Amino acid sequence: MQTCYSGTAVRAAERTLLDAGQGEALMRRAAWGLATVVLRELRARGPVSGTTVAALVGTGNNGGDALWALAFLRRRGVDAVAVPSGERMHQAGLAALLKAGGRVAHAVPDSAVLLIDGVLGTGARGGWEPPRVPEGAAVVVACDLPSGVDADTGHVAGGVIPADVTVTFGALKTGLVVGAGAHAAGRVEVVDIGLGPHLGAPDVSSVECEDALAVFGPPAWDDHKYSRGVLGVCAGSDHYPGAAVLVCSSALATGLGMVQYAGPERAADLVLAAHPEVVAGPGTEGKAQAWVVGPGLGSDKDALSRLNEVVAACVDAGLPLVLDASALALVELEDLARLRSAGCDVALTPHQGELLKLVDRLAPEIADGFADLAKADPVAAARRTAETLGAAVLLKGSTTVCAAPDGQTFVQNEGGAELATAGTGDCLAGLVGSALARTSGDGQRSTVEKAAAAAWLHGTAGKRAAEGGPFGSSRMPVAVQTVLAER
Ligand SMILES: NC(=O)C1=CN([C@@H]2O[C@H](COP(=O)(O)OP(=O)(O)OC[C@H]3O[C@@H](n4cnc5c(N)ncnc54)[C@H](O)[C@@H]3O)[C@@H](O)[C@H]2O)[C@@H](O)CC1
CATH class of the missing domain: 3.40.1190.20 (Ribokinase)
Structure with missing residues (x-):
């Protein structure tokens, strides 16, 4: 039996740990899990060092996860490129990326073989229109959720970039198993960031x-x-x-x-x-x-x-x-x-x-x-x-x-x-x-x-x-x- 939790419940579980001062540790665990999946996807397609990985980076913590993941990838020799979607980015994440030798660009480079969607996660409100991204070649890995998917319901009110893989943190979210959200998520991998004891009862289950x-x-x-x-x-x-x-x-x-x-x-x-x-x-x-x-x-x-x-x-x-x-x-x-x-x-x-x-x-x-x-x-x-x-x-x-x-x-x-x-x-x-x-x-x-x-x-x-x-x-x-x- 597979169990899922609403985005709201996952945020509540995170809140307990954030209040205990564990925010940075949680984000680094999430980002490490994301980077590990990205590396696996790259290795399955060829060499890792020298390949370009771009991330669309939002203004919140979802963007922070993506920036930290890029920093980890840069240390494996990846050309790691952050493409901001708003006027600001998670400061510590950006500092980590720049320190590791990554870069910031204003559009996704054509050379990108993999695109991380790190614009919106559980903090998304309402619809979103994705920017233009180079068509076809890049594998898309969504950070926590494909941006624009409602984590509680799976509803997509605006646009979405369909993911090949979604790396979700803490627990499988209901929005990733229902309707348009399930369709946009592609294959879903769950990264344990230690929320287990704080999650409470699942929202929905799936018979296996x-x-x-x-x-x-x-x-x-x-x-x-x-x-x-x-x-x-x-x-x-x-x-x-x-x-x-x-x-x-x-x-x-x-x-x-x-x-x-x-x-x-x-x-x-x-x-x-x-x-x-x-x-x-x-x-x-x-x-x-x-x-x-x-x-x-x-x-x-x-x-x-x-x-x-x-x-x-x-x-x-x-x-x-x-x-x-x-x-x-x-x-x-x-x-x-x-x-x-x-x-x-x-x-x-x-x-x-x-x-x-x-x-x-x-x-x-x-x-x-x-x-x-x-x-x-x-x-x-x-x-x-x-x-x-x-x-x-x-x-x-x-x-x-x-x-x-x-x-x-x-x-x-x-x-x-x-x-x-x-x-x-x-x-x-x-x-x-x-x-x-x-x-x-x-x-x-x-x-x-x-x-x-x-x-x-x-x-x-x-x-x-x-x-x-x-x-x-x-x-x-x-x-x-x-x-x-x-x-
Ligand atoms: N809070 C935590 O401890 C952790 C959070 N994590 C990550 O943080 C995410 C949640 O972070 P946040 O609460 O910062 O929320 P998000 O990063 O999902 O989104 C919030 C930001 O997006 C903007 N925004 C919301 N809706 C928008 C829309 N429709 N169009 C454009 N911009 C919009 C908001 O103004 C805000 O700046 C999770 O999905 C996960 O990826 C992970 O790092 C694990 C730990």
């Missing part, structure tokens, strides 16, 4: 391979089909029968004990043609240990009555439930309240558009300014929705955010734009449903953690599927099997 495999692992020797999880699927309609197949196929690809399908004949026939092992019928009676409802359900009376039947089945037996796609437009607050009082774990799985509609319809008290919040700070938007509706929210997007009503939050970045194609959401619903069904007796992991494990598998499978060229979502279940087989 072994955490996901703890949910989607192979069966135990004494498992049987009912102990491996039975997932009920209420998806598909005469209009959208394919959604039923995609949900069932992706769930089966995880090695569930059984999938039970509830839906109309046309969709059921397609499901059975693809997977004769599915138990299909029109209603919900059976042995399901969790349900997925919504993909391809439509919005007519029949869709509503099918949703109501699944909600009633979950309330009766206290089963976990995934509400996706059409179900998000049909579910009522009263349904969520009944599910909550019956002790059912509920996961809502909207994309951004569905989230906005859901909030408008069911949570008008938080709707004011919500669209802007969802764009700038998807973690806060998912958290606020989860807290208001009392259900876990898995918000799909370039970063998938899984938030619980109590604030526990996971962010997953395994998937990329290749997943932006019809039907991949249906596959994800099947994976979340599978995670809930196969762990229904497991009191150790929260619903959001299980949803995040499904998001990990979905994103990783998407990447795997894309290796074979552009793909449609019907290729996802095979990719899911491949990912699980390779681990």
Whole structure:
């Protein structure tokens, strides 16, 4: 499990040490870590001595880190060039650079093979427009954060220089793992500067391979089909029968004990043609240990009555439930309240558009300014929705955010734009449903953690599927099997 801290929390932790007079030591540790990564990048490309490294240097301590790093690099024979972005630079850092034989220039020299972005770190406020830098050749290493990335949210309000590597200090910051910030950061390396004991609880976490495999692992020797999880699927309609197949196929690809399908004949026939092992019928009676409802359900009376039947089945037996796609437009607050009082774990799985509609319809008290919040700070938007509706929210997007009503939050970045194609959401619903069904007796992991494990598998499978060229979502279940087989 990877853990991240907000930029604000990291600054608060630093404050404790600054007040104890350790500011210079912290900065030198950070700069030494930055210089070490820069040296590694240079060595991977050729000789170090004589090569030009430039740094865009801001007016604050982020610039100070860059100046100290340049001073260390100069001592390795690097032509170290500071390019100020404002009217002043960190004094001690500048003195160290000049003493080591470095220089100051007013533009990034064309000869620079590596550019350090040391303009803005956790002290950035609002947007920033980067200066012109020579195109192409230079590797970009961001100091703490790519300048212009909000360390708390990942939002980029202005411009940004995309980094190949970001060397971040003290802890991995939330802004480096969410949305545009994650995209701009490139590979992230964390340099320990001794903030650990002062950091407090993490802001968000990310499920990693072994955490996901703890949910989607192979069966135990004494498992049987009912102990491996039975997932009920209420998806598909005469209009959208394919959604039923995609949900069932992706769930089966995880090695569930059984999938039970509830839906109309046309969709059921397609499901059975693809997977004769599915138990299909029109209603919900059976042995399901969790349900997925919504993909391809439509919005007519029949869709509503099918949703109501699944909600009633979950309330009766206290089963976990995934509400996706059409179900998000049909579910009522009263349904969520009944599910909550019956002790059912509920996961809502909207994309951004569905989230906005859901909030408008069911949570008008938080709707004011919500669209802007969802764009700038998807973690806060998912958290606020989860807290208001009392259900876990898995918000799909370039970063998938899984938030619980109590604030526990996971962010997953395994998937990329290749997943932006019809039907991949249906596959994800099947994976979340599978995670809930196969762990229904497991009191150790929260619903959001299980949803995040499904998001990990979905994103990783998407990447795997894309290796074979552009793909449609019907290729996802095979990719899911491949990912699980390779681990
Ligand atoms: N405080 C500490 O003890 C440590 C800080 N470190 C570094 O210090 C950074 C934080 O330093 P600061 O608090 O000085 O903040 P920054 O250096 O991130 O930025 C503050 C400076 O940038 C200016 N500024 C803010 N927003 C701007 C915008 N949109 N456009 C143009 N200029 C803008 C401010 O006027 C101020 O001069 C961290 O990111 C990290 O790199 C590290 O050295 C580790 C130790």
